[in-house]
Amino acid sequence: MAESIQNIFHRIGNLIVMAILETGRTFLFAYQAIRLFFVPPKRIKDLIIHMEFVGNQSILIIMLTGSFTGLALAYQIYMGFSLVNATNLVGPTVALGIYKELAPVLTGLIVAARAGGAMTAQIGTMRVSEQIDALEVMGVDPIQYLVSPRILAALISLPLLCGVFDFVAINSAEFICTSVLELDKAIFWDKIYNWIQPRSIIEGLIKAAIFGLTFSVICTKTGFYTGGGAKGVGDSTNKGVVYSMVMIIIFNFFTSNVIRMYFSLVDQW
Numbered sequence: 001m002a003e004s005i006q007n008i009f010h011r012i013g014n015l016i017v018m019a020i021l022e023t024g025r026t027f028l029f030a031y032q033a034i035r036l037f038f039v040p041p042k043r044i045k046d047l048i049i050h051m052e053f054v055g056n057q058s059i060l061i062i063m064l065t066g067s068f069t070g071l072a073l074a075y076q077i078y079m080g081f082s083l084v085n086a087t088n089l090v091g092p093t094v095a096l097g098i099y100k101e102l103a104p105v106l107t108g109l110i111v112a113a114r115a116g117g118a119m120t121a122q123i124g125t126m127r128v129s130e131q132i133d134a135l136e137v138m139g140v141d142p143i144q145y146l147v148s149p150r151i152l153a154a155l156i157s158l159p160l161l162c163g164v165f166d167f168v169a170i171n172s173a174e175f176i177c178t179s180v181l182e183l184d185k186a187i188f189w190d191k192i193y194n195w196i197q198p199r200s201i202i203e204g205l206i207k208a209a210i211f212g213l214t215f216s217v218i219c220t221k222t223g224f225y226t227g228g229g230a231k232g233v234g235d236s237t238n239k240g241v242v243y244s245m246v247m248i249i250i251f252n253f254f255t256s257n258v259i260r261m262y263f264s265l266v267d268q269w
Contacts, residue, residue: 025221026217026218026221029143029147029217029221029224030151030213030217030221032143033143033144033147033148033151033217033220034148034151034152036141036143036144036148037144037148037149037151037152039144043144043145043148043149046145046149047149047152047153049149050149050150050152050153050154051153051156051157053115053118053153054111054115054150054153054154054157054158054212055153055156055157055160055161057114057115058110058111058114058115058157058161059161059164061110061114062107062110062111062161062164062165062168063164063165063168065106065110065165066103066106066164066165066166066167066168066169066172067168067169067172068172069098069102069106069165069169069172070094070098070168070169070170070171070172070173070176071172071173071175071176073094073097073098073102073169073173074090074094074172074173074174074176074177074181075176075181077090077093077094077097078090078177078181078183081093087181087183088183088187088191089191090177090183090188091173091174091177091183091187091188091189091191091192092191092192092194092195092196094170094173094177095170095173095192095195095196095200096195096196096200098165098166098169098170098173099166099196099200099201099203099204100200100203100204100256101204101252101256102169103162103165103166103169103204103208104158104162104204104205104207104208104211104252105207105211105248105249105252106165107158107161107162107165107208107211108158108207108208108211108212108214108215108248109245109248111154111157111158111161111212111215112211112215112219112241112244112245112248113241113245115154115215116215116216116218116219116240116241116244117219117237117240117241119150119216119219119220119223119240120219120220120222120223120226120236120237120239120240120241121223121233121236121237122223123146123147123220123223123224123226124222124223124224124226124232124233124236124237125233126146127223127224127225127226127227128226128227128228128229128230128232128233132146132224142224143224146220146224147220147221147224150216150220151213151216151217151220153216154212154213154215154216155209155212155213155216156212157212158208158209158211158212159205159206159208159209159212161208162204162205162207162208163205166201166204170192174188174189199263203256203259203260203263206255206259207252207255207256207259210251210255211248211251211252214244214247214248214251215244215245215247215248218240218243218244218247219240219241219244222236222237222239222240222243223236223237223240
């Protein structure tokens with residue numbers, strides 16, 4: 001009995017140590033990738049190409065998701081507030097939920113699934129087919145060439161996509177509230193203007209940038225260290241997408257609290 005308990009604690013300890021080591025490696029990988037982007041030769045053209053892939057090619061699905069998120073959220077909040085005769089507060093409540101939580105989180109999850117999986121698969125395929133080894137032989141830093149532009153592209157593109165999500169979702173919410181549920185349009189926007197501060201939108205954009213950095217680092221690192229042939233590429237792709245989406249959910253909680261603490265300190269000053 002004592003030995004089994006000891007083995008359990010030993011395994012838990014090993015898992016904690018491995019998690020700490022892997023976290024450290026990931027931070028070092030991210031630091032190296034970002035630093036190398038600003039070292040000549042700078043891959044500006046590659047950055048633009050990957051921004052088009054991460055950003056432009058995700059706009060349609062972001063707009064589609066944002067529109068139905070706004071519609072569903074506004075309808076459900078209206079149904080709840082109608083029970084207590086507080087339907088005039090539907091607008092600011094919907095806006096607060098979209099700007100601070102739903103827009104950055106859903107944008108991060110959608111783009112992580114769409115672009116993050118592709119990043120892992122592309123880099124992983126290059127690793128197992130020895131194309132990365134060929135780059136090293138030619139004197140090209142594979143992290144600077146393959147990883148850095150992808151990470152910077154995700155870091156820049158996610159806040160822009162989050163802004164698109166914000167715009168589409170709040171206008172969809174306004175449509176269903178005023179055209180279907182027959183709320184007053186002037187009151188809807190006036191309540192949002194009076195209750196919602198710009199910092200709520202800024203918080204969501206900051207979180208979106210952090211989520212973009214999170215999924216791009218995890219997915220590129222997973223692909224970069226892929227092994228095991230075609231099966232390894234598939235496993236790495238699955239692992240990169242799942243890990244990045246889980247970390248986005250976890251980071252959302254901590255990032256929200258850190259940003260709120262920062263704004264509280266700013267208000268006190």
